[in-house]
Amino acid sequence: xxxxxxxxxxxxxxxxxxxxxxxxxxxxxxxxxxxxxxxxxxxxxxxxxxxxxxxxxxxxxxxxxxxxxxxxxxxxxxxxxxxxxxxxxxxxxxxxxxxxxxxxxxxxxxxxxxxxxxxxxxxxxxxxxxxxxxxxxxxxxxxxxxx
Amino acid sequence: xxxxxxxxxxxxxxxxxxxxxxxxxxxxxxxxxxxxxxxxxxxxxxxxxxxxxxxxxxxxxxxxxxxxxxxxxxxxxxxxxxxxxxxxxxxxxxxxxxxxxxxxxxxxxxxxxxxxxxxxxxxxxxxxxxxxxxxxxxxxxxxxxx
Numbered sequence: 261x262x263x264x265x266x267x268x269x270x271x272x273x274x275x276x277x278x279x280x281x282x283x284x285x286x287x288x289x290x291x292x293x294x295x296x297x298x299x300x301x302x303x304x305x306x307x308x309x310x311x312x313x314x315x316x317x318x319x320x321x322x323x324x325x326x327x328x329x330x331x332x333x334x335x336x337x338x339x340x341x342x343x344x345x346x347x348x349x350x351x352x353x354x355x356x357x358x359x360x361x362x363x364x365x366x367x368x369x370x371x372x373x374x375x376x377x378x379x380x381x382x383x384x385x386x387x388x389x390x391x392x393x394x395x396x397x398x399x400x401x402x403x404x405x406x407x
Numbered sequence: 408x409x410x411x412x413x414x415x416x417x418x419x420x421x422x423x424x425x426x427x428x429x430x431x432x433x434x435x436x437x438x439x440x441x442x443x444x445x446x447x448x449x450x451x452x453x454x455x456x457x458x459x460x461x462x463x464x465x466x467x468x469x470x471x472x473x474x475x476x477x478x479x480x481x482x483x484x485x486x487x488x489x490x491x492x493x494x495x496x497x498x499x500x501x502x503x504x505x506x507x508x509x510x511x512x513x514x515x516x517x518x519x520x521x522x523x524x525x526x527x528x529x530x531x532x533x534x535x536x537x538x539x540x541x542x543x544x545x546x547x548x549x550x551x552x553x
Binding site for chain 2: 307319385
């Protein structure tokens with residue numbers, strides 16, 4: 261074998277070895293994405309409190325894992341309730357002296373969840389506030405289902 | 408015709424280049440962790456006799472949390488109140504703050520509550536009347552966290 265041919269052969273062998281090694285390195289650095297499937301809501305917490313005119317109340321809950329959250333405004337009782345009463349209901353995180361909601365809807369009391377989403381893990385909160393329709397304090401009943 | 412000695416030198420150089428290249432491409436670098444200095448938040452308000460209040464904050468990076476009742480007075484201008492209040496550190500839960508540590512304290516310059524190793528997450532500081540208050544007091548609590 262001539263020297264120049266030997267150089268070409270050696271170069272090819274080294275190149276092939278490098279590609280193989282680099283290929284292994286690439287596969288070793290492959291990352292897997294975290295599961296994006298939210299866990300079912302397995303815990304349900306009910307709460308009630310008095311909501312003042314123009315006021316806001318919030319309730320904090322802890323989620324051990326990423327999962328579904330469903331909030332239901334189950335009842336509003338009081339005197340002089342306006343027709344078609346809705347309250348603002350939201351899901352968010354406790355911050356300062358309140359709950360900073362990332363999702364809020366105007367909800368009338370009912371049996372089906374009015375606000376849903378996927379959150380966690382961590383500490384979250386349900387915020388319920390007067391949408392401007394209250395003329396007197398009311399008792400609010402609600403429930404939050406979460407993982 | 409290339410001398411055999413030159414061939415050996417070239418082969419060695421190629422092998423070294425290949426190894427260096429492979430080594431470089433397979434080197435993994437850890438994600439950079441940006442650490443910033445501690446954050447300071449102030450929780451102020453009015454505490455009535457027999458009442459309590461709490462304030463939530465987020466620890467972004469694991470680290471120490473210190474809580475100081477910095478001032479307490481019955482008016483914005485006037486002497487400091489001599490009563491003690493209960494300072495607590497915990498996590499928001501339900502309508503309140505479930506404290507894991509607390510102390511009855513007077514205002515001071517040094518932290519009255521601290522935890523050297525809080526994990527990232529949401530925590531809360533609570534203030535409550537232990538039974539000492541006879542009138543409303545204005546308070547300021549300093550929270551330093553990572």
